[in-house]
Amino acid sequence: MNSGIFIQTIIGGLGIGSLYALIALGYSMVYRSMGLVNFAQGSIYMVGTYFGIIWYAGIVVGLRVPYPVALLIGILLNAMLGVVLERIFRPLAKLDLMFMLLGTIGLGFVLNNLFVIIFGAEGFAVKSPLPDTPIIVLGIRVLPQMLLLIGGAAALMTALQIFLKRGKLGVAMRASAMDHDIASAMGIPVNRMNALTLAIGSALAAAAGILAAPIVYVNPAMGSAIGLKGFAAAILGGFGSIPGAIVGGLLFGVLEAVSSGYISSSYTRGIAFIIMVLVLMIKPTGIVGETTVEKV
Amino acid sequence: MMVEAVHTYYDNVHAVKGISFEVRRGEITALIGANGAGKSTSIKTICGLLRPRSGGVYLEGSPIHKLPPERIVRLGIGYVPEGRRVFPLLTVDENLAMGAFHRRDSAGIARDKAGVYETFPKLMDRRKQLAGALSGGEQQMLAIGRALMSRPSLLVMDEPSLGLAPLLVRQVFEIIVGLNEQGLTILLSEQNARSALKIAHRGIVMETGKVRFADTSKALRENPVVQRAYLGFA
Secondary structure: OOHHHHHHHHHHHHHHHHHHHHHHHHHHHHHHHHOOOOOOHHHHHHHHHHHHHHHHHOOOOOOOOOHHHHHHHHHHHHHHHHHHHHHHHHHHOOOOHHHHHHHHHHHHHHHHHHHHHHHOOOOEOOOOOOOOOOEEEOOEEEOHHHHHHHHHHHHHHHHHHHHHHHOHHHHHHHHHHHOHHHHHHOOOOHHHHHHHHHHHHHHHHHHHHHHHOOOOOEOOOHHHHHHHHHHHHHHHHOOOOHHHHHHHHHHHHHHHHHHHHHOOHHHHHHHHHHHHHHHHHHOOOOOOOOOOOOOO | OEEEEEEEEEOOEEEEEEEEEEOOOOOEEEEEOOOOOOHHHHHHHHHOOOOOOEEEEEEOOEEOOOOOHHHHHHHOEEEEOOOOOOOOOOEHHHHHHHHOOOOOOHHHHHHHHHHHHHHOHHHHHOOOOEHHHOOHHHHHHHHHHHHHOOOOOEEEEEOOOOOOOHHHHHHHHHHHHHHHHOOOEEEEEEOOHHHHHHHOOEEEEEEOOEEEEEEEHHHHHHOHHHHHHHOOOO
């Protein structure tokens, strides 16, 4: 086994894993704050990608903006979509899992088909804003866009952690997720906290999609597989846990890359899911699991 | 604060059946009754967590029963929930900060936080610890401190002595008296009628969702029916 190839595989896995982690964060944050499993997350990722990348790729009347500007536009527009979604999901969150499932999956279909109607079913490739030639260090070849994806995801996840730990709003979001009634009795507007959560989750998905767009193929169906894998990653790490979503996403990406590199690329997805099931059989709460407090 | 002819349903159970009472400024009012008498439902209705089916709650003459809880706290009603309900995965310090969520005066918030720590030195020692790791008594102190952070003019406390050791119960009651002496109006729900009537100016006795008696504590303590049913006299 060539160690250079191995490291290269791991880096590739971390890249795609960063993408899963950002999607998984959306699932877990929304579940935590609203108790809602949002199966439209994959579609939200697709919509966010379009929201940004169309301005960069010149899809709309040939208008072109620089990549970082497109990234920002996509993040902002998708955050606004998240705020609208809170209003749609509010009644769903009070219902049984079956209704949530139908409601969110249905919404996903609506978004997917809406984008097929607007942009057509076939997609397009996006040119990386960075050079297309791999960087070679010590015999390890990495695409610059892959490094941008990993770095961008790491920066966003760090920013999220700081926001949730330090910011008054972030702490209020966590408080509201822990106890809706008491949070509102303390003056925290719970619905607005939920809207903020959905906005952040959608913004992260948009960032993921726009950062990955030059590596993956952009089309209205792009969210279905990634949405499922993000969900699996969130479960692998511990559904509802924020560090869990990050760990689960990265691990899922690496598992996929290693199994496709060393076992078989045609069974990649199956192998990663089998490992997920095995992990859950040993530790049903996921790797990071639910945080509990020990009495001292 | 006035509660007027309030009917509230809790999970489709008609838990509060047309209660009316008044909480006078500067006083401690005790809401007394057995488990299931409707005390908690009344308290939650006042704080906006439950909406009355009919009737109204008035603060300084203006109706508040249609407002969401996050607006009611701004009007000066602080809430200490039954079972403490501190945010378990936030630190003590963060819990206090959440009590002051709607306030923008950071200097005032810092001053009030220091005040809470002065009243409850134990919390100061555990400032950076998760609230879920505190003992029951400490959590009760934190729940009271958190409510004080909103600078309430009326503090509504739901069974603050529940599940605490007798020594701690006495401490909590001393704190309540102390807060009242500083000018805070207090509405206190209690199963322990004897201790509650000792510190309260007035008492309201609830039975099966209705107000049975409403009088001064002294009169209630001398009332033979109350004595028999709630104060344990033969």
